[in-house]
Amino acid sequence: MVLSSYGLMNPRRAKHRYHELRMDTKIFVFVKKVVKRGKFKTGQDEYVEKQILPKKTQDIPIGRIPVMVKSVLCNSTEKGECAFDQGGYFVIKGAEKKSWWTIPVHHCTGKTKFFLMETGLEYVPMLTTLLHSLKASSVFNKVNYLVRWKSSEIKITRRYDPVMAVENLHKLKQSKPSKYTFEHLLDQGILELIGIEEEEDYHRMGNQTASERAEELHSLRIGPVLPTGRVLYQSQKHCQQAIGFSSTNPNIRCDTLSQQLFYPQKPLFKTMASECLQKDVLFNVQNAIVAVNVHLGFNQEDSIVMNKASLERGMFRSEQIRSYKADVDSKDSEKSKKMDEVVQFGKTHRKIGRVDSLDDDGFPFVGANMHSGDIVIGRCTESGTDHSVKLKHTERAIVQKVVLSSNDDGKNYAAVSLRQVRSPCLGDKFSSMHGQKGVLGYIEEQENFAFTNQGIVPDIVINPHAFPSRQTPGQLWEAALSKGIACPMQKKKGKSDAYSKLIRHATPFSTPSVDDITDQLHRVGFSRWRNERVYNGRTGEMMRSLIFMGPNFYQRLIHMSEDKVKFRNTGPVHPLTRQPVADMKRFGEIKFGEMERDCLIAHGASANLHERLFTLSDSSQMHICKNCNSVANVIERGASSERRIRGPYCRLCESPDYVVMVNVPYGAKLLYQELFSICICLNFETNLC
Numbered sequence: 001m002v003l004s005s006y007g008l009m010n011p012r013r014a015k016h017r018y019h020e021l022r023m024d025t026k027i028f029v030f031v032k033k034v035v036k037r038g039k040f041k042t043g044q045d046e047y048v049e050k051q052i053l054p055k056k057t058q059d060i061p062i063g064r065i066p067v068m069v070k071s072v073l074c075n076s077t078e079k080g081e082c083a084f085d086q087g088g089y090f091v092i093k094g095a096e097k098k099s100w101w102t103i104p105v106h107h108c109t110g111k112t113k114f115f116l117m118e119t120g121l122e123y124v125p126m127l128t129t130l131l132h133s134l135k136a137s138s139v140f141n142k143v144n145y146l147v148r149w150k151s152s153e154i155k156i157t158r159r160y161d162p163v164m165a166v167e168n169l170h171k172l173k174q175s176k177p178s179k180y181t182f183e184h185l186l187d188q189g190i191l192e193l194i195g196i197e198e199e200e201d202y203h204r205m206g207n208q209t210a211s212e213r214a215e216e217l218h219s220l221r222i223g224p225v226l227p228t229g230r231v232l233y234q235s236q237k238h239c240q241q242a243i244g245f246s247s248t249n250p251n252i253r254c255d256t257l258s259q260q261l262f263y264p265q266k267p268l269f270k271t272m273a274s275e276c277l278q279k280d281v282l283f284n285v286q287n288a289i290v291a292v293n294v295h296l297g298f299n300q301e302d303s304i305v306m307n308k309a310s311l312e313r314g315m316f317r318s319e320q321i322r323s324y325k326a327d328v329d330s331k332d333s334e335k336s337k338k339m340d341e342v343v344q345f346g347k348t349h350r351k352i353g354r355v356d357s358l359d360d361d362g363f364p365f366v367g368a369n370m371h372s373g374d375i376v377i378g379r380c381t382e383s384g385t386d387h388s389v390k391l392k393h394t395e396r397a398i399v400q401k402v403v404l405s406s407n408d409d410g411k412n413y414a415a416v417s418l419r420q421v422r423s424p425c426l427g428d429k430f431s432s433m434h435g436q437k438g439v440l441g442y443i444e445e446q447e448n449f450a451f452t453n454q455g456i457v458p459d460i461v462i463n464p465h466a467f468p469s470r471q472t473p474g475q476l477w478e479a480a481l482s483k484g485i486a487c488p489m490q491k492k493k494g495k496s497d498a499y500s501k502l503i504r505h506a507t508p509f510s511t512p513s514v515d516d517i518t519d520q521l522h523r524v525g526f527s528r529w530r531n532e533r534v535y536n537g538r539t540g541e542m543m544r545s546l547i548f549m550g551p552n553f554y555q556r557l558i559h560m561s562e563d564k565v566k567f568r569n570t571g572p573v574h575p576l577t578r579q580p581v582a583d584m585k586r587f588g589e590i591k592f593g594e595m596e597r598d599c600l601i602a603h604g605a606s607a608n609l610h611e612r613l614f615t616l617s618d619s620s621q622m623h624i625c626k627n628c629n630s631v632a633n634v635i636e637r638g639a640s641s642e643r644r645i646r647g648p649y650c651r652l653c654e655s656p657d658y659v660v661m662v663n664v665p666y667g668a669k670l671l672y673q674e675l676f677s678i679c680i681c682l683n684f685e686t687n688l689c
């Protein structure tokens with residue numbers, strides 16, 4: 001075997017050569033010709049006669065396979081190679097990295113034979129030795145390669161996923177704890193690396209039994225295996241959208257848009273993941289008492305009911321800060337410009353917006369109330385061109401600060417930060433840590449909530465229907481565990497460690513079992529199953545059913561109804577379809593889609609439907625010839641030798657006599673025209689009505 005196809009190849013060169021195929025190995029067969037002679041001449045049975053074949057044809061390439069970087073065949077010792085490259089991938093077409101490589105294998109009847117891809121030559125032993133050498137002698141012993149023989153292909157993958165090998169776990173007791181490094185454990189065979197392809201063949205869950213091959217390093221790693229879409233909801237969407245307290249210098253910063261929670265709280269318990277994410281330092285959540293109940297039907301379809309008193313005390317109150325920036329011309333650039341092009345800040349009355357809250361320097365005073373149509377930063381040139389920055393028409397806010405500063409390049413800028421306090425209001429979005437999102441459907445007076453024996457009233461009431469199909473028992477366990485933690489422990493006589501026995505860790509698949517949680521609740525005097533006897537807030541009567549109640553960690557998400565509300569009378573339309581635009585920033589309309597259409601049809605409200613979808617949308621007219629049912633156009637034609645008249649005219653009948661005008665949505669007209677352009681002509685039958 002010789003490592004060369006374009007001279008000596010190494011990973012660095014391969015990465016630079018985009019046009020060539022790959023860093024690869026040619027497989028050569030050394031061809032020898034055996035010449036038999038009689039014993040009498042040489043004393044040997046046979047000898048090899050090299051001279052018979054010319055030197056060029058002695059080594060015949062029979063195929064090429066790529067070489068894995070850092071494998072034994074790889075020339076990676078040369079200078080210029082990246083010392084930190086872990087290898088285990090293939091370089092193909094220069095830049096492309098592949099972590100696996102497949103070699104197609106064809107089947108023959110009976111014994112399976114292997115053919116190399118490019119030549120089609122059959123060569124089994126060479127290939128196996130090659131793959132074996134790839135597998136066995138990689139540079140780092142922790143980089144192992146899995147060579148997998150499937151029915152139709154050979155797959156070479158890098159193994160990267162560490163698991164504990166159950167059969168070697170007994171070795172742990174023999175070696176000293178100080179030797180427990182990752183590499184050491186790998187050497188001992190206690191840890192084992194497995195590849196992607198192997199994962200499906202391994203038993204990875206459960207306790208250690210001899211029959212199982214491997215065990216996870218930590219049971220938390222089973223988590224991703226579970227098919228819970230709600231985990232992804234929380235970890236990808238809601239976690240990003242939750243409002244928190246993200247910076248320590250909010251009063252200096254000039255972010256374009258930022259949100260801050262007024263009273264973020266620490267979680268009641270930790271998990272391994274929350275410690276890694278520093279959830280107890282960078283908190284963005286509040287502990288709310290959540291009841292699972294139907295509250296007068298105001299929490300249907302994932303909406304939630306909130307306690308007005310809690311909101312007035314500041315629960316989930318947040319602040320939105322938006323900054324408007326304007327560049328300030330430096331003195332150098334002022335010189336280069338003409339006198340009347342220099343932009344100057346100042347308060348001058350404009351047509352584009354109000355300047356009531358601006359000072360003479362063109363900036364608003366701190367505390368000014370800005371409304372839609374106000375100018376935030378006033379500036380213009382000598383010639384009168386306006387460069388003012390206007391408040392977005394969808395916003396209103398109070399001026400928090402006016403900043404004159406410079407950026408890293410020394411460019412001066414002015415920034416005006418506007419602040420708006422937002423208490424939760426109807427339509428705002430909230431979510432627990434279990435992907436159970438919902439919008440605020442009703443703000444209820446505290447007195448009207450069901451209350452417990454202790455007089456506890458929920459902050460949030462969610463609907464029980466949120467649980468069965470979503471399969472998020474975690475939220476219920478969270479409530480149960482939090483409830484036990486939140487209660488003051490009653491010390492038993494003679495036992496001082498009652499408090500220390502509190503379960504404060506709740507890593508999934510680890511310590512607290514269901515029994516631990518229920519026991520803890522029972523110790524502080526609650527029902528094991530967390531249900532509570534409650535009394536109707538309106539009548540004072542005891543309610544017949546028990547209600548599940550407990551503290552849940554709740555997030556306020558950035559989707560707020562104030563940012564989304566839109567309404568209009570008339571306004572801009574889309575130039576192509578002539579239907580109203582949807583964009584809120586351009587005074588768009590609320591979408592009236594198919595579902596809404598179905599709804600009006602179901603109600604039989606046809607006049608309403610006609611108004612909504614036609615009169616207020618894209619009503620238009622069209623000329624139809626009653627004689628030939630085709631569309632008549634408005635054209636200019638010669639009526640007599642001198643006079644030319646303009647009007648609807650049927651070109652087919654060559655007469656304007658039968659033309660009628662019909663009301664038709666512009667969308668239909670557009671469809672007619674588009675079909676016409678591909679040689680499909682529609683005919684319209686008209687009737688008087």
Ligand SMILES: [Zn+2]
Pocket residue numbers: 082083084085
């Ligand atoms: Zn590097």
Ligand SMILES: [Zn+2]
Pocket residue numbers: 625626627628629630650651652653654658
């Ligand atoms: Zn006609």
